[in-house]
Amino acid sequence: MAKSTIVLSRLLVQLIGAGQYLDIVKDIMTKVAEHRDDDVPESIKDRDVAKAFYGIALRVIKKSIQDENDAKDMSASIAVGMDDIIQKNVIVDWQLKDDVHNRILNALEDYLTDSVSIKFDYDDIDIIMEEVLKIAKIRYAQ
Numbered sequence: 001m002a003k004s005t006i007v008l009s010r011l012l013v014q015l016i017g018a019g020q021y022l023d024i025v026k027d028i029m030t031k032v033a034e035h036r037d038d039d040v041p042e043s044i045k046d047r048d049v050a051k052a053f054y055g056i057a058l059r060v061i062k063k064s065i066q067d068e069n070d071a072k073d074m075s076a077s078i079a080v081g082m083d084d085i086i087q088k089n090v091i092v093d094w095q096l097k098d099d100v101h102n103r104i105l106n107a108l109e110d111y112l113t114d115s116v117s118i119k120f121d122y123d124d125i126d127i128i129m130e131e132v133l134k135i136a137k138i139r140y141a142q
Helices: 003-016 018-034 048-061 068-089 098-115 122-139
Strands: none
Touching (some): 048 122, 068 098, 068 122
8 A cells, every 4th residue: 555545544544433434445345346336327327338438527527517416417428428329339349440449539529519518628528538439449349
C-alpha cells in the first residue's frame, strides 16, 4: 500500500472509528467480489460494457448537471446509445481495423452532438469517444 493510502486509512479510523471503518471496507470488498453496482441505474444493470461507458459519461455530465439523479439517468441513456453503436459495428477482428474505428468514432460523434439533450463541448466529446473506443476494443474483442 502507498504511504499516502496508509495515512488516509489511519486518519479515517480516527475520524469515524475502527468499527465503522471496518464495515466500510467490508462493504467495498463485497461489492467488488460480487460485482454489485448499487449506484448503477436499472436500465444498464444487465449491460456490463454499458456500465463502463456510463462511468465515462457520468464523469463528464456531472460538470454540467448538478442534480445527481438527472446526471445518472442521462448518463445511463447515453451509455446505452453508445453501446448500441459499438455493437452494430463489431465484426471479426474489428479492433484491428482502422476503417471500423473511424466508422464507430463518426457514429459516436454524431450521436453525442445530435441525439442527446445535453450539449457537450468538443474536448469532452473527444475524451468520451477515445475512452469508449479503448474500452470497447478490450470488452468486445472477438
